[in-house]
Amino acid sequence: xxxxxxxxxEETGQVLALAEQAEAWRLRVRSKLKGVRLGDSVAVNGCxxxxxxxxxxxxxxxxxxxxxxxxDLGGLRAGARVNLERSLPAQGRFGGHLVSGHIDxxxxxxxxxxxxxxHYLRVKFPTRFGKYVVEKGSIAIDxxxxxxxxxxxxxxxxxxxxxxxxxxxxGELRKGARVNLExxxxxxxxxxxxx
Numbered sequence: 001x002x003x004x005x006x007x008x009x010e011e012t013g014q015v016l017a018l019a020e021q022a023e024a025w026r027l028r029v030r031s032k033l034k035g036v037r038l039g040d041s042v043a044v045n046g047c048x049x050x051x052x053x054x055x056x057x058x059x060x061x062x063x064x065x066x067x068x069x070x071x072d073l074g075g076l077r078a079g080a081r082v083n084l085e086r087s088l089p090a091q092g093r094f095g096g097h098l099v100s101g102h103i104d105x106x107x108x109x110x111x112x113x114x115x116x117x118x119h120y121l122r123v124k125f126p127t128r129f130g131k132y133v134v135e136k137g138s139i140a141i142d143x144x145x146x147x148x149x150x151x152x153x154x155x156x157x158x159x160x161x162x163x164x165x166x167x168x169x170x171g172e173l174r175k176g177a178r179v180n181l182e183x184x185x186x187x188x189x190x191x192x193x194x195x
Contacts, residue, residue, distance in 0.1 A: 003041030003048055003087025007096035007138075007145025009168045012081040013044075016058065018073070024062035026052075027073065031059050031084055041087040041101065045169075046143025046180045047071050048087075048101025071103045072142070072178040081169040083143040096145030097138035098185050104129060107141075109177045110155065119165060121173065122150070122157040125181055130154060131191070132183035140182040144168050 013031040020026075029044065036042065036059060040051045047067065053060035068074035076082065087101075107123040114120075123141065130153035133139070137148045139156060144164060150157035165171035173179070 003043070003101060005043045005046075005048070005085050005096075005099040005101050005143070006088055007046075007099045007140045007143060008085065009083040009144055010085050012167075012169050013059070013084045015076045015078055015080040015082060017078055018063075018076045021062075024064060025068060025074075027061045027063055027076070029059045029061070029082060029084070030057055032057065033059075033084060033086060036086065043083070043085040043087075043099070043101045043143045045072060045082050046099070046101065046140050046182055047073060047103050070105065071180050072106050073180075075178060081172065083168050085143060097140075099140045099143070099145065099182055100185055101143075102182065103180045104132075104183050105181055106178045107181045109173050109175055109179060111157075112173045112175060112177075119160040119171075120157060121160055121170070122155055123179060123181065124155050127154050129181070129183055132187045134184075134187075137187070138184050140180075142168070142170060142179050144170060 013029040016028040018027050049061040052062045107125040110124050111122040133151040133156045135151050139146050139148050146158040148156050
């Protein structure tokens, strides 16, 4: 089942385990999200995953090798915090931007530092995605809807407000860390239109 998200993180869950099983990799996350059921779509660090089991505040997801290859989820360790967002209900409030939960690529943090009262984050990504990055456009970084402040062909930069640092796992980033990137969905569709 596929969901639609907004990039507004509902909570940070705690990874209990990521372990290889016979048919898939199994990710277990402790969560306080209410009303999550078997088969629901939940974005984990921005990656749309299907809930395979729910029991006593623990969500289980089965991951394919393609998911581990394309995202930062393969590097998760027990105790790590992950951004969680349930898919948008039809009557839900739309607070961020249109996010599919399909990660385009993992980027690498080049700079994450405090500058005055603000926090500056610059991420490097493969050249082929530069065409989707525009000033004041939208980007989802680890599932968080953010506004591009500095676009580039291979990098983008955003500024993070205190609430984002407190409500997500982005405040834990370090230089060299991998992050999930989903570029603007509308820009990707426009690219495919006949000219």
